[in-house]
Amino acid sequence: MAIQNRTYRVGDVTIQKVLEQKLRDVPKTFIYPTAKPEDFEGITTQLAAEDLEENREDLILSVHTWVVRTPKHVVLVDTGSGNHKQRPLNPSFHEQNIPFLERLRDEAGVLPEDVDYVFNTHLHVDHSGWNTVIKNDRWVPTFPNARYVFPRVEADYYGSPASHNEVNVPSLGVFEDSVLPVIEAGLVDFVGPDGGTYLDCFKFIPTRGHSIGHMSIQLASGGETAIFGGDILHHPIQVLRPHLNTVFCEFADEALASRAKILRKLAEDRALYCATHFGGSSTGYVALKDGTYTWTYA
Numbered sequence: 001m002a003i004q005n006r007t008y009r010v011g012d013v014t015i016q017k018v019l020e021q022k023l024r025d026v027p028k029t030f031i032y033p034t035a036k037p038e039d040f041e042g043i044t045t046q047l048a049a050e051d052l053e054e055n056r057e058d059l060i061l062s063v064h065t066w067v068v069r070t071p072k073h074v075v076l077v078d079t080g081s082g083n084h085k086q087r088p089l090n091p092s093f094h095e096q097n098i099p100f101l102e103r104l105r106d107e108a109g110v111l112p113e114d115v116d117y118v119f120n121t122h123l124h125v126d127h128s129g130w131n132t133v134i135k136n137d138r139w140v141p142t143f144p145n146a147r148y149v150f151p152r153v154e155a156d157y158y159g160s161p162a163s164h165n166e167v168n169v170p171s172l173g174v175f176e177d178s179v180l181p182v183i184e185a186g187l188v189d190f191v192g193p194d195g196g197t198y199l200d201c202f203k204f205i206p207t208r209g210h211s212i213g214h215m216s217i218q219l220a221s222g223g224e225t226a227i228f229g230g231d232i233l234h235h236p237i238q239v240l241r242p243h244l245n246t247v248f249c250e251f252a253d254e255a256l257a258s259r260a261k262i263l264r265k266l267a268e269d270r271a272l273y274c275a276t277h278f279g280g281s282s283t284g285y286v287a288l289k290d291g292t293y294t295w296t297y298a
């Protein structure tokens with residue numbers, strides 16, 4: 001599938017998507033439970049073929065990893081949902097067996113031991129799964145030579161009973177099988193609450209709300225920029241209707257404010273947006289036109 005192998009260049013850094021899975025036939029009203037019928041009026045014509053099923057109603061979503069190659073390092077941004085994880089309350093991600101590591105090798109030429117850094121925008125079920133694999137009944141780091149980099153506040157929260165609440169049911173168990181093993185292996189560089197630069201060309205930008213310490217990651221090289229937005233946006237619908245949070249957004253008001261901040265930045269900077277759940281190429285550009293945002297796939 002050629003589309004998965006498309007490589008984007010930002011200065012002297014390349015970006016490539018490796019698919020874990022597509023999520024098909026997802027009802028809009030499930031993802032956006034607070035939406036009113038008028039929120040979806042006229043929206044279909046503004047969406048691309050890769051955004052909607054043939055019925056032009058249900059959503060297509062993707063779960064994937066971004067492979068980022070700087071002149072010196074191989075970096076993965078977000079790691080999907082992983083294999084063999086027990087998610088009985090979340091059937092989409094329960095006991096999966098997906099040849100993701102084979103795709104990483106065949107499509108991006110990356111073996112687990114080649115990975116220098118793993119960045120997690122946040123520690124939800126579909127962003128940290130491939131942090132670990134199971135070996136001899138134990139969860140161990142998938143990428144043994146990598147530094148794993150993620151917000152400290154995420155680890156503190158999901159490692160505490162405070163996170164065992166209704167909105168977080170989809171990610172129950174994730175801390176124990178996908179986060180704690182890399183912490184215990186001494187492989188984690190925690191990002192503080194203010195974010196900051198990392199490896200010169202990356203910057204962690206606090207975008208709290210979808211989760212307690214969610215961060216977006218900016219890449220800048222050669223005068224060009226890209227932003228990996230994690231779950232600031234789940235689907236292009238939210239570029240067109242930024243007031244819609246998803247069913248998975250834990251802190252609603254802050255999620256709205258963070259989405260507004262990143263959309264404004266994307267439009268002003270003309271940055272390449274690398275989405276975690278958009279279909280198609282999952283990359284594109286946000287523009288501000290007559291007071292509303294538009295989305296165009298790259």
Ligand SMILES: [Zn+2]
Binds near residue numbers: 126127230276277
């Ligand atoms: Zn997600």
